[in-house]
Amino acid sequence: MGVKALDTLEELAQIARTRPERLKEEKGKGVKVVGYIGRFVPEELLYASGALPYLMCRGGEPEPPDAVIPYMLRFMSPYDRAQIGYYLLGMDPVVPMLDLIVAQCSDCHESRLADMLEYFKLPTARLGVPPDWQKSLSREYYQKRLAWLKEKLEALTGNKITDERLKKSTESINKLRDILSRIYLLRKQQPPPIGGYDFIRLNHYSFYCRLEELLPRLDELYAELKKGQSPFPQDVPRLLLAGHVVGVGDYVVPKLIEDSGGVVVAELLDEGMRQHSWKVKTDGDLMANLGETYYSERTPPSIFQPAWEKRADIIRKLIRDFNIDGVIWYQLSFEEIYDLESSLMAKVMDEIKIPFLKLESSYEYSREAVGPLTTRVESFVESVRQRRS
Amino acid sequence: MFAGVDIGSVSSKAVIIDRGEVLAFSLLPTSYDRQESGAEVLKLALDKAQKSKGDIKYIVSTGYGRRAFASADKVLPEIVCHARGTKFLFPEVRTIIDIGGQDSKVIELDEAGGVVRFEMNDKCAAGSGRFLEVLTERILNLPLDELGPLALRSSKRLTLSSVCTVFAESEIISLLSEHTAKEDIAYGISRAIARRVIGMGAGGQVSYNEPIVFSGGVARNIGVVKAIEEELGKEVVTPQEPQITAALGAAIFAGEHSQ
Numbered sequence: 001m002g003v004k005a006l007d008t009l010e011e012l013a014q015i016a017r018t019r020p021e022r023l024k025e026e027k028g029k030g031v032k033v034v035g036y037i038g039r040f041v042p043e044e045l046l047y048a049s050g051a052l053p054y055l056m057c058r059g060g061e062p063e064p065p066d067a068v069i070p071y072m073l074r075f076m077s078p079y080d081r082a083q084i085g086y087y088l089l090g091m092d093p094v095v096p097m098l099d100l101i102v103a104q105c106s107d108c109h110e111s112r113l114a115d116m117l118e119y120f121k122l123p124t125a126r127l128g129v130p131p132d133w134q135k136s137l138s139r140e141y142y143q144k145r146l147a148w149l150k151e152k153l154e155a156l157t158g159n160k161i162t163d164e165r166l167k168k169s170t171e172s173i174n175k176l177r178d179i180l181s182r183i184y185l186l187r188k189q190q191p192p193p194i195g196g197y198d199f200i201r202l203n204h205y206s207f208y209c210r211l212e213e214l215l216p217r218l219d220e221l222y223a224e225l226k227k228g229q230s231p232f233p234q235d236v237p238r239l240l241l242a243g244h245v246v247g248v249g250d251y252v253v254p255k256l257i258e259d260s261g262g263v264v265v266a267e268l269l270d271e272g273m274r275q276h277s278w279k280v281k282t283d284g285d286l287m288a289n290l291g292e293t294y295y296s297e298r299t300p301p302s303i304f305q306p307a308w309e310k311r312a313d314i315i316r317k318l319i320r321d322f323n324i325d326g327v328i329w330y331q332l333s334f335e336e337i338y339d340l341e342s343s344l345m346a347k348v349m350d351e352i353k354i355p356f357l358k359l360e361s362s363y364e365y366s367r368e369a370v371g372p373l374t375t376r377v378e379s380f381v382e383s384v385r386q387r388r389s
Numbered sequence: 390m391f392a393g394v395d396i397g398s399v400s401s402k403a404v405i406i407d408r409g410e411v412l413a414f415s416l417l418p419t420s421y422d423r424q425e426s427g428a429e430v431l432k433l434a435l436d437k438a439q440k441s442k443g444d445i446k447y448i449v450s451t452g453y454g455r456r457a458f459a460s461a462d463k464v465l466p467e468i469v470c471h472a473r474g475t476k477f478l479f480p481e482v483r484t485i486i487d488i489g490g491q492d493s494k495v496i497e498l499d500e501a502g503g504v505v506r507f508e509m510n511d512k513c514a515a516g517s518g519r520f521l522e523v524l525t526e527r528i529l530n531l532p533l534d535e536l537g538p539l540a541l542r543s544s545k546r547l548t549l550s551s552v553c554t555v556f557a558e559s560e561i562i563s564l565l566s567e568h569t570a571k572e573d574i575a576y577g578i579s580r581a582i583a584r585r586v587i588g589m590g591a592g593g594q595v596s597y598n599e600p601i602v603f604s605g606g607v608a609r610n611i612g613v614v615k616a617i618e619e620e621l622g623k624e625v626v627t628p629q630e631p632q633i634t635a636a637l638g639a640a641i642f643a644g645e646h647s648q
Contacts, residue, residue, distance in 0.1 A: 346506075346594055356506070358593075371453065372492070372511050379468030383504035386469065 005224040016208035020093045038104030047169035048161045049153035055207040059247020075334045080109040084116045133304045143291040166286045179218040180276035187265040191232035193225040196264020197254040237262045237384040243330040245271035262381040266322045270301035326355040326384040333362040393639025396454030399490025401426040402636040403434035413438035423454030447647035449639040474638030476502035483598035488607035490518040495590030508593025540612025543576035552585040583616035604631040
């Protein structure tokens with residue numbers, strides 16, 4: 001990645017950092033600000049309603065999950081605990097001014113988080129997500145919840161979500177996904193022009209910048225990256241980062257992987273990343289199209305049952321397509337479904353002789369915790385490198 | 390001539406090799422100044438080999454304090470160094486169990502000696518050398534090197550319920566107050582360490598294929614060696630110098646990297 005590309009990335013980081021002030025300004029003009037938790041909540045609907053979206057997806061710091069201990073079990077995901085923890089500690093200036101928080105509920109951790117939002121009297125709308133995704137009843141349920149959310153947003157903003165508005169927002173988000181996807185695919189090159197640490201951050205910034213600011217800069221970035229200049233050596237080991245979520249700010253692991261001499265060239269993360277390969281259809285029934293992309297046809301997350309065999313196929317395909325040398329599985333403490341899936345994936349990787357490393361974090365990145373984590377990651381990367389050579 | 394320097398949390402080790410032969414090795418306690426520990430332990434090995442630092446073509450450092458050693462030409466993590474050093478000593482090795490001063494590792498190797506998978510403890514030092522030291526010297530009032538032979542005299546198969554140093558300490562005090570024989574407690578401590586490290590490896594899906602090599606300072610304790618063999622139901626071999634395998638691996642890598 002050349003200097004110009006780095007400058008663009010930094011520019012986007014700065015724009016993203018100013019999101020709270022800008023939302024406050026817009027709210028002062030009467031615009032509604034809607035928070036949302038989870039990748040089952042279609043941004044297209046939020047934009048079409050005229051509201052400004054704010055993704056609640058922070059992580060990587062130990063204090064917010066700890067602040068919630070009186071209300072949520074210690075044995076719940078630190079990621080879900082953190083989303084309310086930042087609010088309780090006054091570390092998130094946006095949450096107190098939100099007009100609505102759309103909280104996806106796909107498992108007990110997220111449901112408890114929605115309970116907490118309601119307990120603290122934050123305006124909450126639950127979006128239930130049934131895990132048995134192959135049943136028609138589940139699809140109907142999700143579709144009905146989207147219709148309910150549409151009405152709720154219309155009532156909040158006073159704007160009717162017409163087909164025209166929804167089509168426009170869908171086209172804009174499709175455009176954004178397309179450019180991110182093209183950048184993502186450049187990572188098939190060896191060495192890749194952009195690593196996982198930068199790509200994940202870029203993906204995160206895309207949630208906090210206005211589309212009209214974002215799209216031209218992403219086009220510039222793509223053009224720069226396409227020139228092929230890479231910050232990585234020719235023989236850098238290529239890694240896949242898989243698991244639940246890299247929250248906004250939780251960059252210790254991706255950075256450590258790349259500081260240890262590896263590069264993350266692809267991700268399979270259920271949350272926290274914009275699903276750049278999606279393209280929502282813009283003809284016919286637009287609400288049904290959203291349901292199809294966001295629920296029925298999506299890459300199944302770990303919570304979907306039965307899905308792990310399909311997920312194993314997806315990982316195998318990523319390994320082939322991106323010429324992956326090793327898989328790093330990143331999950332947070334007490335995420336039981338990811339814990340189970342990590343064992344299954346380790347066996348699959350064993351069969352195809354791909355090295356696999358499982359990492360688990362509680363967002364406690366003290367010197368004592370980072371020491372062994374560094375040894376693990378460096379050892380893995382070095383053993384992958386030796387295996388490659 | 391090449392050197393490997395392993396700066397561990399408790400002890401620092403250095404190995405000098407030349408033309409595939411170990412010329413000398415050394416071992417010293419690690420001080421708070423890890424750079425100095427590395428420099429001192431290397432100097433000691435050089436003195437033993439009657440060589441000077443100028444004779445060394447390439448140095449690889451490893452271990453907990455690996456990045457603090459400014460004289461290193463290259464830094465490598467200890468898992469791969471353990472694998473390389475142990476493979477040199479035991480060419481057929483398929484599993485390494487290493488228990489050091491504050492950490493433990495289980496490493497599975499393929500036929501070529503490549504690391505297939507590994508597991509290691511996090512920041513808690515439960516079941517490591519420090520655990521053994523505290524319980525033996527402070528609670529049982531025994532010199533550390535007497536614990537192993539004492540454990541072998543045990544006829545009971547006592548197990549401590551915890552490898553947390555704090556909980557194990559109070560459990561041992563209770564056992565002593567019930568007049569439990571010290572040899573049985575000694576075996577109980579060894580068995581607790583064995584179970585902890587074996588369980589840790591199993592959690593990381595290590596298969597414990599044979600031959601199994603047990604290294605690290607705790608491998609000097611014959612009681613723990615026996616307990617691991619009993620718990621696994623497999624034979625375990627220990628290097629003559631179990632603490633220097635990572636430094637040896639680092640020295641071998643130094644030789645390879647300089648070419």
